[in-house]
Amino acid sequence: MRSALDNPFSPGSDTVPDIWAGRTEQLSDWRDVIRPRRLAGLPERGRTVLGEPGLGKSSLVRRIAQEAAATGDWVTPQLRIPSGADPLKLVASAILRLADEAGLPSSREKRIAETLARVQAVAASGISLTLHKKDGPEPYTVLSGLLVEVGRAAIVRGNVALIHIDEVQNITDESALSQLLIALGDALTHEESVTVPGGARLNRSLPLAVYLTGLPDFEDMAGARKGATFARRFKTTTLTALDDDDIEAALQVFVLSGWEVPDGNGGVGRIRMEPDAAAAVVELCRGEPFLFQLAGERAWYAGTGDTITREHVLNGWRTARSEAIAHVERILARLPKRESEFVQAMAELPAHERSLTRIAKKAGYVKATDAGPTSQRLDTVRGIIGRGTLYTFRHRAVEAYLTGSWPNLD
């Protein structure tokens, strides 16, 4: 029996879903590159994970953080920056909690007690400390100072401290943004002198890792204008749609063995999915993580028996249509006018005619090269299109919405 309590699909935001698909590259980047390198004292940049709404940025880093916590690392919760809020306060409080976990408050060292007191002041007053400061260091120096202490404690413990700041595009105060990026960047690039077996001294990086997540707009705020320093200290990944193969693989558990649920009599039942039901989910969601969860959730509710059929998926999707439309419309509505006109023009051309020249002409540009910057942004910053001899859509739900009858089934 399928019940709401057992439904493993979770459309929404910020959840780490039970039915996880893909993102293997990013997960392995954490497991095989960032964590081992930072543990070994090797330099490794922070990560910025950007992408259009609903592509799974928050879920991805929450999953990485859960995995890290399970292996004994110290992790901050997902620090969501509300629009216009002072990020320094939020981040200072989070680093204080990391310091607690690291046992720093019980240290007898004067240096540490002073650092903690300074960060408490930042947690209370944030960026305004810069404006009203009489003497004493700027907030960013104070924050990176405590991070360095946390990093030193992590060396002793043999673990990593991971910081996740979400919705970074909401940091609108330039000076707060620059202080935050410098504080994190300084801690990441800090070199600690350590004694290795045999007595030699050498420099190592601290076992700290930083993830920033948010909308692609952040790239404009930090990337270009804050310039070279930020770009050298953080590596940016732009998430795009999931591969159909990955979604299919995620549903395989349903198709092969069935998803375990309590059977109501103290035992275990299994909910299966017919192969063509799974194929319908893959087809409907177009690689969008949010729409994948939505399609799955509705299919689960569309019947009560032990088998999810193709009919259930299609009936469920009918109830999801308006939400699916709203999701894609939100993405399109956020685009600046020129970008929006460009994708519209692109969608109006048949796939084999989508050259830059033709799209530019259709979008009303005098010269094709004039459309260059717009198309470049849609590709590299947003991941919505791909440029080549012929242009393609990488955001397949946007493509489906603009070019066909999707999300209608008929």
Ligand SMILES: Nc1ncnc2c1ncn2[C@@H]1O[C@H](COP(=O)(O)OP(=O)(O)OP(=O)(O)O)[C@@H](O)[C@H]1O
């Ligand atoms: N790898 C994945 N596999 C399956 N479902 C996923 C995956 N990643 C995210 N989801 C689901 O997609 C939905 C959106 O995820 P999330 O909130 O992380 O997106 P986001 O990119 O942070 O969006 P926003 O820009 O609105 O904050 C959630 O329901 C989540 O469960």
Ligand SMILES: [Mg+2]
């Ligand atoms: Mg998010």
